[in-house]
Amino acid sequence: MSTQRIFNFSAGPSMLPLPVLEKAASELTNYSGSGMSVMEMSHRSKAYKDIFDETKALMREVLSVPDTHEIIFMQGGATGQFAAVAMNLMGDGGCADYAVTGNFSGLAAKEAEKYGKVHICADTSPKKHTYIPRQEDLDLSPDASYLHYCANNTIYGTEWDYVPAANCPVVADMSSNILSKPVDIAAHGVIYAGVQKNMAPAGMAAVIIDRSLLGREMPITPTILSYRTTVEKDSMYNTPPTYNIYILGLTLKWVKEMGGLSGMEELRELRSGMLYDYLDNSSLFSGCAEAGSRSKMNVTFRTASPELDAKFVKEAAARGLVSLAGHRIVGGMRASIYNAMPPEGVRKLVDFMGEFELHNR
Numbered sequence: 001m002s003t004q005r006i007f008n009f010s011a012g013p014s015m016l017p018l019p020v021l022e023k024a025a026s027e028l029t030n031y032s033g034s035g036m037s038v039m040e041m042s043h044r045s046k047a048y049k050d051i052f053d054e055t056k057a058l059m060r061e062v063l064s065v066p067d068t069h070e071i072i073f074m075q076g077g078a079t080g081q082f083a084a085v086a087m088n089l090m091g092d093g094g095c096a097d098y099a100v101t102g103n104f105s106g107l108a109a110k111e112a113e114k115y116g117k118v119h120i121c122a123d124t125s126p127k128k129h130t131y132i133p134r135q136e137d138l139d140l141s142p143d144a145s146y147l148h149y150c151a152n153n154t155i156y157g158t159e160w161d162y163v164p165a166a167n168c169p170v171v172a173d174m175s176s177n178i179l180s181k182p183v184d185i186a187a188h189g190v191i192y193a194g195v196q197k198n199m200a201p202a203g204m205a206a207v208i209i210d211r212s213l214l215g216r217e218m219p220i221t222p223t224i225l226s227y228r229t230t231v232e233k234d235s236m237y238n239t240p241p242t243y244n245i246y247i248l249g250l251t252l253k254w255v256k257e258m259g260g261l262s263g264m265e266e267l268r269e270l271r272s273g274m275l276y277d278y279l280d281n282s283s284l285f286s287g288c289a290e291a292g293s294r295s296k297m298n299v300t301f302r303t304a305s306p307e308l309d310a311k312f313v314k315e316a317a318a319r320g321l322v323s324l325a326g327h328r329i330v331g332g333m334r335a336s337i338y339n340a341m342p343p344e345g346v347r348k349l350v351d352f353m354g355e356f357e358l359h360n361r
């Protein structure tokens, strides 16, 4: 099988580990002697049930999910969870605290406003979302049903290095940093993640929820968004995204083989360290996020001019370093360096940045 792969710095969907893709390809038309693809299997079949159960068990093991918490898979991506969280946890006439540190936490707060009162307990927009607030800066309300934060801001390149504390359940959007480092699951009421960065193909959210929070949903909650129903039906109230769950299982096996979350953390330190070291010593490129708030998954940077940024992105692509343009709302560059990005890809990027700097001073 060809291993002529380029280094894809896309923010998501993004690179999946090559061994995962190769394993899936080898089983594409005939899974384990079943004579059919996983895509073609009934979700109620024994063969599929085994895949599903193994994936869930691996997720519990790899992420050290305690017995107090359930694992479910839902459709609608992370955006579906913006509504699900509010409808399941706010309570009728309730209110919730939202820390707005970027685009997606802003969208989550906006969605929640449809269902109850939203209190913005932190808003980093006046400083263009270049930093993460400290615990003492959070203006928490005494009667919030939950506190929502986005653990890694994919567009702005900032990442929380602590779990905010509150007198209510803490809800985290971990779409762009789940599986990249150990996480204190018990400190969270709900963790959700769109799977298309560190887990599987797009189209699903993985959700971890404290069982004691089940059954609080508003009567108008669509059944498909109900946490309680999804737990009761073991994520099979309707046909689940069967193939995504299968790929997630392969990814989790790969993470385990690579040393689990501490192995992933070592790699993320290595990759992001190479890039930030370079940026800190460059006279052409500068990092966008404040030093203490930098993301180790999405590194945002720019030159002094949009024209030079565009030239860099174009020339990098010609070298097999693709999808380096920043998000359209911020411009500049963004290198998304998730679990599946080999350190060699970052080394090549840094080498190319050095070369580009030499020729464009």
Ligand SMILES: Cc1ncc(COP(=O)(O)O)c(C=O)c1O
Residues within 6 Å of the ligand: 011, 012, 076, 077, 078, 079, 080, 104, 150, 152, 153, 154, 155, 173, 174, 175, 176, 194, 195, 203
């Ligand atoms: C942190 C974060 N939250 C939410 C989303 C939205 O995810 P989805 O497209 O799965 O709805 C994204 C997408 O990139 C994201 O990075």
